[in-house]
Amino acid sequence: MAILIRAIALLLLFPFAAMAQDLPSWNEGTSKQAIVDFVKKVTDQSNADFVKQEDRIAVFDNDGTLWSEQPFYFQLGFILDRVKALAPQHPEWAEKEPFKSVLAGDLKGMAKGGEKGIVELGMATHAGMTTDEFTKIVIDWYASSKHPKTGKPYNEMTFLPMRELLDYLRANGFKTYIVSGGGIEFMRPITEKAYGIPPEQVIGSTIATEYALDGDVPVLNRLPKIDFIDDGAGKPVGINKFIGRRPIFVAGNSDGDYEMLRWVTGGPQKGFGLIVHHTDAEREYAYDRKSDFGRLDKALTEAESRNWLLVDMKQDWKKIYAFD
Amino acid sequence: MAILIRAIALLLLFPFAAMAQDLPSWNEGTSKQAIVDFVKKVTDQSNADFVKQEDRIAVFDNDGTLWSEQPFYFQLGFILDRVKALAPQHPEWAEKEPFKSVLAGDLKGMAKGGEKGIVELGMATHAGMTTDEFTKIVIDWYASSKHPKTGKPYNEMTFLPMRELLDYLRANGFKTYIVSGGGIEFMRPITEKAYGIPPEQVIGSTIATEYALDGDVPVLNRLPKIDFIDDGAGKPVGINKFIGRRPIFVAGNSDGDYEMLRWVTGGPQKGFGLIVHHTDAEREYAYDRKSDFGRLDKALTEAESRNWLLVDMKQDWKKIYAFD
Numbered sequence: 001m002a003i004l005i006r007a008i009a010l011l012l013l014f015p016f017a018a019m020a021q022d023l024p025s026w027n028e029g030t031s032k033q034a035i036v037d038f039v040k041k042v043t044d045q046s047n048a049d050f051v052k053q054e055d056r057i058a059v060f061d062n063d064g065t066l067w068s069e070q071p072f073y074f075q076l077g078f079i080l081d082r083v084k085a086l087a088p089q090h091p092e093w094a095e096k097e098p099f100k101s102v103l104a105g106d107l108k109g110m111a112k113g114g115e116k117g118i119v120e121l122g123m124a125t126h127a128g129m130t131t132d133e134f135t136k137i138v139i140d141w142y143a144s145s146k147h148p149k150t151g152k153p154y155n156e157m158t159f160l161p162m163r164e165l166l167d168y169l170r171a172n173g174f175k176t177y178i179v180s181g182g183g184i185e186f187m188r189p190i191t192e193k194a195y196g197i198p199p200e201q202v203i204g205s206t207i208a209t210e211y212a213l214d215g216d217v218p219v220l221n222r223l224p225k226i227d228f229i230d231d232g233a234g235k236p237v238g239i240n241k242f243i244g245r246r247p248i249f250v251a252g253n254s255d256g257d258y259e260m261l262r263w264v265t266g267g268p269q270k271g272f273g274l275i276v277h278h279t280d281a282e283r284e285y286a287y288d289r290k291s292d293f294g295r296l297d298k299a300l301t302e303a304e305s306r307n308w309l310l311v312d313m314k315q316d317w318k319k320i321y322a323f324d
Numbered sequence: 325m326a327i328l329i330r331a332i333a334l335l336l337l338f339p340f341a342a343m344a345q346d347l348p349s350w351n352e353g354t355s356k357q358a359i360v361d362f363v364k365k366v367t368d369q370s371n372a373d374f375v376k377q378e379d380r381i382a383v384f385d386n387d388g389t390l391w392s393e394q395p396f397y398f399q400l401g402f403i404l405d406r407v408k409a410l411a412p413q414h415p416e417w418a419e420k421e422p423f424k425s426v427l428a429g430d431l432k433g434m435a436k437g438g439e440k441g442i443v444e445l446g447m448a449t450h451a452g453m454t455t456d457e458f459t460k461i462v463i464d465w466y467a468s469s470k471h472p473k474t475g476k477p478y479n480e481m482t483f484l485p486m487r488e489l490l491d492y493l494r495a496n497g498f499k500t501y502i503v504s505g506g507g508i509e510f511m512r513p514i515t516e517k518a519y520g521i522p523p524e525q526v527i528g529s530t531i532a533t534e535y536a537l538d539g540d541v542p543v544l545n546r547l548p549k550i551d552f553i554d555d556g557a558g559k560p561v562g563i564n565k566f567i568g569r570r571p572i573f574v575a576g577n578s579d580g581d582y583e584m585l586r587w588v589t590g591g592p593q594k595g596f597g598l599i600v601h602h603t604d605a606e607r608e609y610a611y612d613r614k615s616d617f618g619r620l621d622k623a624l625t626e627a628e629s630r631n632w633l634l635v636d637m638k639q640d641w642k643k644i645y646a647f648d
Contacts, residue, residue, distance in 0.1 A: 054522060131564055175524075188568045198378060199568030200499075206565055211557040211583050218586045220564055227565075233535040240455055240544055241530055241551075242566060244512045244523030259535050262542045 023168055024318075025161040031316045034309050035165065038272045039172050042248065051248055051269065053173040058249035059239060059260065060166070062180035062187060062204075064294035065253045065276050066195060067158040068147070070285040072107075073293055074154045075182050078141055082125035090124075099124070123224035126183060127207055130219040139189050152323060155190045160324075161317045162251070162276070166195055169249065177201045177247070179239055181231035181256055185222075203242045205230045235260035247271060253278065254294040261299060261308060273308035275299060280314040283324065347492055348642075349485040355640045358633050359489065362596045366572065367496050375572055375593065377497040382573035383563060383584065384490070386504035386511060386528075388618035389577045389600050390519060391482040392471070394609040396431075397617055398478045399506050402465055406449035414448075423448070447548035450507060451531055455544040463513050476647060479514045484648075485641045486575070486600070490519055493573065501525045501571070503563055505555035505580055509546075527566045529554045559584035571595060577602065578618040585623060585632060597632035599623060604638040607648065 026032040042051040063069040093099035098117035101109030184204035206227040250264035253276040264271040350356040366375040387393040417423035422441035425433030508528035530551040574588035577600040588595040
């Protein structure tokens with residue numbers, strides 16, 4: 001009886017830890033060990049580096065860190081599909097760049113429009129509807145679209161070892177956030193199911209919205225105006241704005257995560273920094289310093305001196321996707 | 325033994341509900357009953373209006389809803405004190421409005437500068453330091469400042485019945501947020517202790533911040549530029565940006581909460597709307613349609629037709645402050 005009560009008391013204290021599996025898709029080795037050592041350290045009350053549960057905040061980039069980002073960011077796939085779907089209502093696009101190139105399936109032609117062209121495509125496909133309408137469009141797109149290489153729905157192109165890492169951190173009292181350059185309302189409809197991360201723990205780029213009445217019904221209209229770019233030096237800004245605490249764990253994969261890596265690992269708490277290095281051309285993609293999407297150059301150069309863990313996908317992961 | 329296990333199973337299912345006191349500082353009556361009826365309804369799985377726990381989001385205005393806002397918003401008290409503290413470094417303020425009036429203790433003179441003057445005072449006292457430095461300034465101010473009427477620290481001027489309401493909602497699986505026109509980094513240092521609300525559940529007005537390196541140490545500098553005003557029609561925008569779900573419970577006290585009240589109660593889920601009506605000149609303050617701070621006019625007019633609960637502080641609350 002005393003043992004039962006003790007066991008239940010432990011369960012009440014550590015309701016999740018008792019159920020957690022520890023990173024089964026990670027090969028044994030220095031990467032997995034470094035993660036486990038850090039988590040043990042900050043959750044051990046007798047350790048000098050112990051961190052109270054409410055301060056155990058972990059932030060994850062999304063594209064290339066939690067799911068693939070090749071042959072292009074998945075949100076670009078959404079944009080291309082939406083331009084095609086909306087084209088009948090926009091006959092003028094047949095002669096207007098960058099729409100013309102998109103409709104012709106000419107991505108190189110589209111790229112000639114540079115950032116201005118991408119923003120134009122983004123606004124044409126992401127604004128001009130209410131937030132509720134946009135969410136429905138996004139959900140329908142995830143349900144119908146397929147990744148060009150694997151033929152799987154984009155929201156299944158998530159990295160199983162990273163999903164396990166999220167679970168492992170949460171089992172140890174961490175609160176997990178996405179901090180992505182991607183659109184906040186493009187991610188939120190799927191993050192709970194894909195990663196166990198609720199909408200309020202997703203930080204991303206935003207376009208301006210405006211409160212309005214549709215008859216007597218309040219709505220939020222999405223305007224063709226960028227509100228916030230959550231990339232590069234914007235990531236620490238977004239973290240501070242949304243969370244108001246400095247995380248102690250950060251995972252990224254590109255130079256867009258460089259400042260976030262510095263912010264988390266360079267603070268008084270000496271957080272843990274992790275970089276997913278895409279080294280597996282066979283099971284996923286291999287790229288770093290020269291890639292158009294997810295370029296990893298400066299952060300790769302500084303990883304060792306800054307004590308950031310370089311996760312080698314080919315060496316460190318038993319599986320890439322759950323469907324492998 | 326079977327009973328013990330059953331009792332513990334219940335504890336695991338409802339760890340907080342079993343411990344909660346139900347609104348002890350609220351008088352029995354229609355206001356308390358309306359709140360309890362709503363909470364019972366959305367937490368009862370057999371009820372048609374049952375709401376899953378993750379969708380039980382409650383949002384609270386701060387000034388005038390969770391703590392007092394008279395004789396002026398407490399953040400204005402902070403501004404006035406900071407202008408005085410910084411004056412020795414700014415000899416030019418002696419001849420420059422609105423600083424001159426503030427230094428002379430002439431609030432009417434200060435008010436002549438209008439919104440532009442207030443913004444100028446705000447920027448002079450809220451920008452030009454790192455986020456960490458500002459947090460320290462705020463904490464020190466709360467520790468040393470006193471409310472002009474009660475002589476109590478400002479962060480103790482919270483309404484006990486509202487604190488109980490927050491506890492009661494959380495005990496029933498709600499996630500509670502502050503959605504205030506006040507500065508986000510002016511509130512966050514005290515909301516956990518004052519209301520049991522962690523920094524990441526505080527939404528407020530923000531000024532722009534910028535990532536920079538101080539030597540090799542990453543910092544966020546606060547810039548003299550408004551980023552977002554979380555008031556009026558900005559409140560639904562802020563809720564959608566930070567939370568990404570529509571709340572089902574909202575509490576406010578002024579026309580600055582009008583659009584938020586509409587947004588929460590006018591959605592498909594028919595959320596609960598509550599207005600704190602300041603009717604107690606003796607124990608707190610009595611004001612509504614004509615007040616400079618926390619004016620309640622349009623929302624008061626429409627409260628009945630929109631089915632918003634008007635909480636009458638004098639009638640409905642046994643105590644106002646915990647120190648009463």
